[in-house]
Amino acid sequence: MHRRGFxxxxxxxxxxxxxxxxxxRVLLDFERALADDGRAAPFPVxxxxxxxxxxxxxxxxxxxxxxxxxxxxFCRTRMNLGGRLVNNAYGNPCIVRTDPVEKTPLNHFLPGRxxxxxxxxxxxxxxxxxxxxxxxxxxxxDLRNLELPPWKAVQGAVDQExxxxxxxxxxxxxxxxxxxxxxxxxxxxxxxxxxATSAYMEPAPLKELCAVVSGFAVALKGFSDDFYRRxxxxxxGPVLKALETVKASGSWLEVTTLVVPTLNDDMAQxxxxxxxxxxxxxADTPLHFARFVPEHKLAExxxxxxxxxxxxxxxxxxxxxxxxxxxxxxPHEGNRTLCPKCGKVLVDRLGFRILASSLENGxxxxxxxxxxxxxx
Amino acid sequence: xxxxxxxxxxxxxxxxxxxxxxxxYLKPKKAQEEGSVAGVRDLPALExxxxxxxxxINILNLVNGLHLTPHQVVHLLRSAREAKDLLEEAAPPxxxxxxxxxxxxxxxxxxxxxxxxxxxxEDSLRDLGNARARRRAPRRTGAExxxxxxxxxxxxxxxxxxxxxxxxxxxxxxxxxxxxLRDPVRVGQANDAGPMIRLLERIVEVPADRWEKEAPRIVxxxxxxxxxxxxxxxxxxxxxxxxxxxxxxxxxxxMEAADFGMRKDALAERIEAPDRVHDIVLELQSIxxxxxxxxxxxxxxxxxxxxxxxxRRLEMxxxxxxxPVDLDGVKEADSCxxxxxxxxxxxxxx
Numbered sequence: 191m192h193r194r195g196f197x198x199x200x201x202x203x204x205x206x207x208x209x210x211x212x213x214x215r216v217l218l219d220f221e222r223a224l225a226d227d228g229r230a231a232p233f234p235v236x237x238x239x240x241x242x243x244x245x246x247x248x249x250x251x252x253x254x255x256x257x258x259x260x261x262x263x264f265c266r267t268r269m270n271l272g273g274r275l276v277n278n279a280y281g282n283p284c285i286v287r288t289d290p291v292e293k294t295p296l297n298h299f300l301p302g303r304x305x306x307x308x309x310x311x312x313x314x315x316x317x318x319x320x321x322x323x324x325x326x327x328x329x330x331x332d333l334r335n336l337e338l339p340p341w342k343a344v345q346g347a348v349d350q351e352x353x354x355x356x357x358x359x360x361x362x363x364x365x366x367x368x369x370x371x372x373x374x375x376x377x378x379x380x381x382x383x384x385x386a387t388s389a390y391m392e393p394a395p396l397k398e399l400c401a402v403v404s405g406f407a408v409a410l411k412g413f414s415d416d417f418y419r420r421x422x423x424x425x426x427g428p429v430l431k432a433l434e435t436v437k438a439s440g441s442w443l444e445v446t447t448l449v450v451p452t453l454n455d456d457m458a459q460x461x462x463x464x465x466x467x468x469x470x471x472x473a474d475t476p477l478h479f480a481r482f483v484p485e486h487k488l489a490e491x492x493x494x495x496x497x498x499x500x501x502x503x504x505x506x507x508x509x510x511x512x513x514x515x516x517x518x519x520x521p522h523e524g525n526r527t528l529c530p531k532c533g534k535v536l537v538d539r540l541g542f543r544i545l546a547s548s549l550e551n552g553x554x555x556x557x558x559x560x561x562x563x564x565x566x
Numbered sequence: 567x568x569x570x571x572x573x574x575x576x577x578x579x580x581x582x583x584x585x586x587x588x589x590x591y592l593k594p595k596k597a598q599e600e601g602s603v604a605g606v607r608d609l610p611a612l613e614x615x616x617x618x619x620x621x622x623i624n625i626l627n628l629v630n631g632l633h634l635t636p637h638q639v640v641h642l643l644r645s646a647r648e649a650k651d652l653l654e655e656a657a658p659p660x661x662x663x664x665x666x667x668x669x670x671x672x673x674x675x676x677x678x679x680x681x682x683x684x685x686x687x688e689d690s691l692r693d694l695g696n697a698r699a700r701r702r703a704p705r706r707t708g709a710e711x712x713x714x715x716x717x718x719x720x721x722x723x724x725x726x727x728x729x730x731x732x733x734x735x736x737x738x739x740x741x742x743x744x745x746x747l748r749d750p751v752r753v754g755q756a757n758d759a760g761p762m763i764r765l766l767e768r769i770v771e772v773p774a775d776r777w778e779k780e781a782p783r784i785v786x787x788x789x790x791x792x793x794x795x796x797x798x799x800x801x802x803x804x805x806x807x808x809x810x811x812x813x814x815x816x817x818x819x820x821m822e823a824a825d826f827g828m829r830k831d832a833l834a835e836r837i838e839a840p841d842r843v844h845d846i847v848l849e850l851q852s853i854x855x856x857x858x859x860x861x862x863x864x865x866x867x868x869x870x871x872x873x874x875x876x877x878r879r880l881e882m883x884x885x886x887x888x889x890p891v892d893l894d895g896v897k898e899a900d901s902c903x904x905x906x907x908x909x910x911x912x913x914x915x916x
Contacts, residue, residue: 497886
């Protein structure tokens with residue numbers, strides 16, 4: 191099929207398909223084949239405005255991009271296709287693999303279980319230190335993709351008895367329609383979904399995701415608008431709002447901050463972040479401080495000294511946060527889950543491997559304190 | 567098992583003989599300084615130097631993988647120094663001018679008596695015996711040293727996390743550390759696939775006609791590589807391994823791309839070769855330790871060679887903390903500044 195014809199037909203098919211609930215689409219065996227060049231059939235974007243002059247406005251992320259016909263969004267996935275807002279990231283993941291859920295990172299969500307991870311190229315941030323920049327900073331059309339409709343992803347997890355589907359590595363916000371469909375189908379088949387995201391997303395589409403995604407690992411990149419602008423190309427405010435939205439939804443939430451030497455390791459700012467965290471998200475929401483390793487456009491910077499991460503952890507614990515972890519450095523005592531009441535080691539981790547767990551139905555076996563999380 | 571214990575002790579004892587001070591190991595070597603063709607001129611010295619460098623790198627690999635806290639490094643440094651003292655007391659003392667001159671005097675008296683056709687004087691023989699005994703006798707027995715090292719090891723291990731002890735337990739002596747020790751897989755890191763997954767990914771890419779021709783050679787090559795690192799296989803075992811690998815590879819190739827993506831991790835885990843050598847080493851190690859021999863912690867972390875490494879590490883830990891980083895070369899991230907955020911225009915989409 192000619193490429194233009196393929197895109198138009200696919201857009202029409204997508205519009206029809208989008209009107210169907212995910213489960214029904216599966217019954218109709220609606221598959222979205224990739225074009226010869228690996229491009230997915232564009233999927234209609236629900237959260238958008240279509241203007242009379244042919245322009246469209248995307249309402250998925252706080253950038254609220256206005257696009258002329260043919261223009262591809264900052265996120266590299268959504269575009270104005272002949273006056274319709276569509277997403278080129280649907281059913282065409284560039285990464286599919288199984289991982290321990292701890293890699294998300296989620297330490298209080300089915301510890302030790304495997305997750306089937308899926309990622310499609312693109313991102314609406316431009317983090318200078320992006321470790322998966324080859325995928326995240328590319329358009330899907332420029333990557334080598336697999337053909338994986340939602341039903342097949344869910345079936346793959348069911349067949350292998352993998353209890354979780356995970357949207358990670360790139361930015362699930364840019365393929366949220368796909369996430370929504372997989373998570374909905376997965377839920378019907380008893381497979382839960384989790385997402386690792388920067389949460390640069392508008393409240394309405396985010397709430398939709400929260401209804402079907404059971405756990406979120408949100409990257410709060412730093413705690414100043416200046417850092418977000420200079421290092422990530424975005425703003426802090428919408429992320430804080432999104433974190434509150436996720437928390438209010440009842441989905442499980444853990445927050446991760448990658449600590450980059452000099453750029454966001456000011457302890458006064460870390461303290462401010464922890465205070466906000468406690469007030470807005472609660473002391474029981476786990477916080478991970480992750481070690482920076484030179485990558486992408488910050489390849490010349492050194493790794494974060496472990497002592498800096500330890501200082502961050504101490505600040506967070508002093509501010510009353512009860513579950514503060516260190517990531518990307520192992521072995522370390524900051525990898526363990528401790529009972530906040532009696533101090534007993536409940537889960538001992540070596541990297542993403544659980545060496546020992548003494549949790550009993552989500553409670554400390556010593557003092558019976560209930561540990562917040564999703565344990566079964 | 568006695569052999570293993572003896573070997574462990576001998577390895578530990580081998581190092582301190584040349585110890586003069588803590589920093590000796592890190593000094594530039596003479597052969598290098600002179601720029602001579604050292605291998606030809608002084609082969610034993612060069613071999614010794616290579617052995618020493620390998621030992622240092624081995625210790626460094628483990629120390630790097632443990633992420634020791636400054637407090638732990640201080641404890642290790644103190645313990646390693648105590649271990650060094652212990653080992654030196656177990657080694658025969660070096661040349662002692664007084665003892666040597668007593669020995670020379672006794673020998674001279676014996677020689678003179680013999681030249682004169684007389685019996686060697688008993689006093690001289692006794693003096694000779696005493697002088698030689700004093701020169702050769704270690705101040706501590708091997709058993710005492712073992713006991714002392716074991717106590718030091720217990721002290722060190724009491725200050726380590728269970729996860730650090732697990733790293734030591736599973737550590738294999740190496741010059742190039744495995745990835746998880748060198749650079750632990752990070753949260754959210756995509757490109758961290760293990761060697762077997764990477765191999766499978768390459769194998770599914772081989773065109774059918776080439777695979778048909780090359781498969782047996784590829785399988786044999788993999789087995790050869792595995793044997794190099796994980797122990798030799800006999801013919802029967804090789805045949806079994808060949809069949810298992812070939813079946814796994816064919817299974818991967820028969821999968822659709824998406825299925826392969828979803829199943830490659832499980833498949834790789836299933837066909838991964840067991841590390842027989844490492845398993846045997848671990849078993850022997852646990853038997854030896856149960857019998858009181860110094861464990862891996864003592865053998866590697868209490869090796870006197872580790873002393874300058876700990877000193878340097880402490881220095882680094884103190885200096886690394888909060889050193890401001892030069893950000894001159896860091897450019898601002900791309901962003902949408904003027905409200906028009908499109909990355910490109912696709913002519914096909916108009």
